[in-house]
Amino acid sequence: MxxxxxxxxxxxxxxxxxxxxxxxxxxxxxxxxxxxxxxxxxxxxxxxxxxxxxxxxxxxxxxxxxxxxxxxxxxxxxxxxxxxxxxxxxxxxxxxxxxxxxxxxxxxxxxxxFSTDVFDWEEDVAPEIAKKDMVMYKLHVRNFTMEGSNGGARKGTFEAVENRIGYLRDMGVTTVEFMPFYEFEELMIPETCELPDYVTWKEEQKTDTKKLPEVEKINCWGYTEGNYFAPKAAFTKSRQPEHALKSLIKALHKNDMECIMEIYFPDTINQNLMLEALRFWVMEYHVDGFRLMGANLPVRAMAQDLILCRSKLFADTIPEDLLEQDYAYPHLFVYRDEFYYPLRKMLNHKEICLTDFVNQMRKQKKYAGFVNYAASNDGFTLADVFMYSEKHNEANGENNADGNDWNYSDNYGIEGPTRKKYIESLRKKQLRNAITAVFLAQGIPLLAAGDEIGNSQRGNNNAYCQDNAVGWVNWKNDKKYASLQQFVKEMTAFRKAHPVLRMEEPMRMNDYKGLGYPDLSFHCDSAWTVGFSPNRQSVGMLYCGLYADCEEMIYVAYNFHTGKQFLALPKLPKSKKWYKVMDTGNENGFLEKEMKMDAVQVEIAGMSIQILIGK
Missing domain, CATH: 2.60.40.10 (Immunoglobulins)
Structure with a gap:
């Protein structure tokens, strides 16, 4: 040539x-x-x-x-x-x-x-969901769609995810976070192999000392160095992966949903490439934001970049001065596991600290956001948090030495699945408790794929290499956990209907508007008094809806004790009464008919959460 x-x-x-x-x-x-x-x-x-x-x-x-x-x-x-x-x-x-x-x-x-795809975006418009309205859902393209019905699309593909957008929308999801969907090598080859990057020797060189590699594992998640400008070809049946991914993102936008892309950069990657990669995905694929992972990340440059200034950026560490800046479009979000530890500790009675819990429930910044979750891919699924006391990662081939050792989980008497109805009932109640806390916290709620249907990984808390039923979302649980799915829908709807729960500014905990009530207050045995003693595991949190231009008051009663507790109900204006609308001790969570409360105290069963509305 x-x-x-x-x-x-x-x-x-x-x-x-x-x-x-x-x-x-x-x-x-x-x-x-x-x-x-x-x-x-x-x-x-x-x-x-x-x-x-x-x-x-x-x-x-x-x-x-x-x-x-x-x-x-x-x-x-x-x-x-x-x-x-x-x-x-x-x-x-x-x-x-x-x-x-x-x-x-x-x-x-x-x-x-070379990419030869020509794609018609038509009148595609970024949804730009405000942080107060966001409900996030994290998934892996392959693991999310390898089981269950995909509307005729091939399993493990962008097309299969696109066919499930309706499911996510009906659940109230506004923002879909995708684990890496750019190109990466999923075949893990032992480092001891004497090989160049790829095998290329000719037929006559068979006697070369180099030998074909033995693939050790499948790296499902893709948290490794990748090809940061190419969508993963294995995630589509099409010969044009660019087209398949753009079609998915366009469909999300048509349903007023955002696409957040996880992108992992090892410290060996040039920072200029990092910036160019983000700009590329925004301009070429209309991606709405990024969860930034890895090392040596130029977060400040990314946050101040003129092309990225309307892209949502999520990171575990963001310079404090950036979080306090008044942006025309707030786009910075702190994303780390500081929420789920205090929550799990309270739910499973491990190193309890009620102060840490309530502080996480009201955590907020005026110009930046926080992402709250009870489970993620790098740890137990939410169901496994209440099914296993210890991690079970033997199948990963690392002698169970991998994965997080600090799970703050509990099996409630039996390690793994059980037919004992009282244990099953308690575990399901704990799922409702965890989901309730996530959705009532002031920050942005996030669910990991399958948590709404009790998805289990059989105690594996690091299923990065489990390209099988362990790592895939088990949609066979659909019917068994139908009430939990409905509960998630009702929790997203309740959060949406009560803006005081998702105020974009931090709660001041005083009556700064002269409305007769603080924006947020805590209550225990007596109204307006609370003592956060080391052993205390119950508290009432009163939200005054007037601060969000809403007449209703919301009282959330948390009881993490194993036995029943009583919490004082603050007095309401004479024209209003308290009504119980949700009790996680109830199998369905939300009551079919709200219950009028005439007492000055509310009784909460052990390990339960109730929601009362003053109206």
């Missing part, structure tokens, strides 16, 4: 198609021998085009190759004899089939591809 070449354009990384050729720009020092490797699709021929030493600016090399028809070729870069994919490639070729161990054959080479 012979092509005319000239110096390229250093302003855009990767492969840029022009009418008369393709410009390839990549990282490479002047002193390194660099080539463009072209793979002709029809003939299988491989050609190399050397990049002249004079084609450089700084640490970049750029060359324009004339006359290339992108649809006919794949490509890679070769630097000092090492062949590598383009970090900015829009498509990756060679991983189209998930977990295909057989692909490591004699001539296997993962390649960079």
């Amino acid at each position: 012979k092509y005319n070449v000239r110096e390229g354009d250093y302003r855009t990384m990767g492969a840029v198609v022009h009418s008369d050729g393709v410009v390839f720009t990549f990282e490479g020092r002047k002193e390194q021998k660099c080539s463009i490797v072209l793979y002709e699709k029809k003939t299988g021929k491989i050609g190399k085009i050397p990049v002249p030493d004079t084609y450089y600016v700084g640490a970049l090399r750029s060359i324009m190759v004339m006359g290339i028809e992108p649809a006919s070729f794949d490509y890679n870069f070769e630097i000092d004899g090492k062949v590598m994919t383009d970090p900015y490639a829009r498509r990756i070729v060679g991983r189209e089939k998930w977990g295909e161990k057989e692909r490591f054959g004699m001539d296997y080479q993962v390649k960079s591809g």
Whole structure:
């Protein structure tokens, strides 16, 4: 293959198609021998085009190759004899089939591809859900859709997720958080293998000391270095993964739902690439935001970037001064596990601290948000929090040494599933308790996929390599946990109907508007008095709806004690009465008919939560 070449354009990384050729720009020092490797699709021929030493600016090399028809070729870069994919490639070729161990054959080479997809976004508009209205749901494209009905779509695909948007919408979800759906290598190969990046030796070199790799595990989650500009080809039945993913995001937007993309950067990744990757997904795929994971993250630069200033950014650490800035569109969110520890401690009576719990329930910032959850993928599922006292990760092949040792879980008498009805009943009540706390907390509620149907991972709290029924959401639980699904729907509706529960500014806990009541107050045996003693496990939290332009008062009675407790009910204006509307001690949670309360105290059964409305 012979092509005319000239110096390229250093302003855009990767492969840029022009009418008369393709410009390839990549990282490479002047002193390194660099080539463009072209793979002709029809003939299988491989050609190399050397990049002249004079084609450089700084640490970049750029060359324009004339006359290339992108649809006919794949490509890679070769630097000092090492062949590598383009970090900015829009498509990756060679991983189209998930977990295909057989692909490591004699001539296997993962390649960079050109994206030829033309997608009509029509009048697509970003939903831009306000933080007070957000309800988040975290899922993995494959694990979420490998079991159950997908509306005719192939399991484990973007199309299957798209067919389940209605399910998420009906549950009240506004914001879907996706675990990595960009390209990554899911086959985990032991580091001891004597291999280059990929096996490429020829037939006559079979006697080479190198040997084909033995795949150790499947890395389902993708928290590893990836190809950050290409959607994962194995997550679609289509030959155009770009089209399938764009269709999913467009469908989410049509249903007034957001797409939040998890993206993991190891500390070896150039920060410029990180920023460019985020900009790319916003502009090319209309992604609404990112959960930033990894190390060496330029969070400040991302938060201040002019293209990303209307993209929601979630991170476990954000500089405090950024959280206090008055943004035209608040877009920064603290996302870490500081909520679920105090909650689990109270629910399962492990190192209880009521003060920590109530502080998490009212945690808020004026210009930034907090994400609250009781379970996530990196730990027990919510059902397993009340089913297992110890982690059971033996199937991961790491002698049960992996995964979090601090789960604050309990099995309530039997490790794992049981037929004992009283244990099953208690576990389901604890699920309702946990979900109630998540949705009544002032921050943003998040559910992990399957938590609404009691999904279990059999005690595995680190199912990153379980590409099987352990790691997949078990939709067979649908009927068994139908009442829990309905409870989640009613909790999302209740939160939406009562804006005082989701105030965007921190509660001041005083009557700063002269309305006769503080915005939030705590109550125990006596109204308006509370003592957070070390052993105390019950409290009433009164929200004055007037601070959110609503006439109703909301009183939430928490009792984490194993026995019943009494909490004082504050007096209401003479025209109002207290009505009980929800009790987690009830199998369905929300009462079919609200119950008028004439007493000055409310009785709460052990390990239960009640909601009363003053109206």
